[in-house]
Amino acid sequence: MGKFRPLMFLPPVLFLALAALFWFGNLREDREALPSAREGQAAPAVMLTQLGDLEMFDDDTLRDGEVKLVNYWASWCAPCRAEHPLLEELALELPVYGINYRDQPDRALEFLDELGNPFAASGADAAGRMALDWGLYGVPETYVVAGDGTIVLRFAGPITREVVANRIRPAIEQAAAR
Numbered sequence: 743m744g745k746f747r748p749l750m751f752l753p754p755v756l757f758l759a760l761a762a763l764f765w766f767g768n769l770r771e772d773r774e775a776l777p778s779a780r781e782g783q784a785a786p787a788v789m790l791t792q793l794g795d796l797e798m799f800d801d802d803t804l805r806d807g808e809v810k811l812v813n814y815w816a817s818w819c820a821p822c823r824a825e826h827p828l829l830e831e832l833a834l835e836l837p838v839y840g841i842n843y844r845d846q847p848d849r850a851l852e853f854l855d856e857l858g859n860p861f862a863a864s865g866a867d868a869a870g871r872m873a874l875d876w877g878l879y880g881v882p883e884t885y886v887v888a889g890d891g892t893i894v895l896r897f898a899g900p901i902t903r904e905v906v907a908n909r910i911r912p913a914i915e916q917a918a919a920r
Contacts, residue, residue, distance in 0.1 A: 780877050782894075783892065783893060784891050788801050788804065789867075789872045792865065793864050793865055794850075796859070797864070799839050801891075803839065803863065804891045806889065808889050809889055809918050810837040810838065810886075810887050811832060811836065811887070812840075812885040813841065814843045814873060814878055814884075815840060815842060816850070817842075817849040822882045822900070826858070828901050829860040829901075833860035833861070838860050840863075840864040841865060841867050842865070843867050843881050844867070845868070877896070879898045882899065883897065884896075884910070885897075886914055888917035888918075892920065894913045894914075894916050894917040894920075895909065895916075897909055897910065
């Protein structure tokens, strides 16, 4: 019989220890929440172009004293279509500002003509330059912005009734209390 070599067990033991660490670390992680460096900071500069004849918004709008939502969307985005009715409902309660992301203006306007326009004002970010400053992962993304222009929440992905109840509304209340 050969010699017993304890070091030969080291690689499998290390592998199992790392696997357990990653497994248990992922169980505690909120998979719905992507980190945002912008939460708690001032909203970046608004650099939009006109979208058809829709009213535009600017930096002053984001700092007008009112709590608001800012929503990045695109006509080619299926989840944007799915969340659209909830944006229309929220627009009855507070201003929602739309940023059309890397889209063709005629298709964006057709999207709003077909589904309705929940946005108090809109603009286009055709090159995606402003989206980079905001830390956009992809569309749709919704931001709750306090009246002083501070981003209170960034939610990546389509909003649902559950997201509105558990994430958006609490963030709106937090923004209103600022």
